[in-house]
Amino acid sequence: MKVATWNVNSLTARRTRVEAYLLSEDLDILLVQETKQNDAKFPFESLRELGYEAAHYGQGQWNGVAIISRVGLEEVTRGFGDDDPEARCIGAICGGLQVYSCYVPNGRALDDPHYAYKLRWLAALRDLVARRPDGQRLIVGGDFNVAPSDLDCHDPSAFLGATHVSEAERTAVQEIIEMGVVDVTRHLHPDEPCFSWWDYRNGSFRRGCGLRIDLLLVSANLLPSVRASYVSRDQRKGEKPSDHAPVVVELEPF
């Protein structure tokens, strides 16, 4: 079983790339963020021809999250069941896994109301993880817009006073992890940066100036099944890349 998360920065602009990646990577489940399209535009038909079902929570030109699966897709949930007005979380049961695709608010700046919204949003996600049923196999994947530690940032000194690295954001992510999930890429690669995002500007990718902000949080009961986790860096290369690369986890059958 192979599961990936990918902020595609517009599925309209990235559809061909996403479809090619599903096949080349032989994915069972892809958790997508920033589709930036409404449900009417989502390529359900095209994905079906490739053997995938999909569920989409779209919001016009902003946000938008999806789950693409070839191992079943049931019990789809949109949002947290609270009053979040933005399309940032979709859940489903696929192949015996409860999966969520999450697009955590950016925050913009520490003194911006969007930053407070980001912290509230992460607290709501923590509560969602906390109240899962005993024994559930859970994967929460997405663009967290938080670099959990300094190893996840190419230049921590350049980010002083910025979002993505603040103590409150890191604490909020840590509080989710304390609910019994594991940041699986970091768990398997304790010393490598494993960046997943590089700014389009400044030749950031070429210069290695990235962040690790796309995470796969897997419930601890899945750890014995975990075989590998890695970043598909090649997807940041070539024609019209997203500014994010996909992050993958491979699981043995359970």
Added chain:
DNA sequence: ATGTCACAGTCCCTGTGA
């Protein structure tokens, strides 16, 4: 180097968000 994308509307440029 405030250096790139993608989107929608003001519609072939500009403002916004990332």
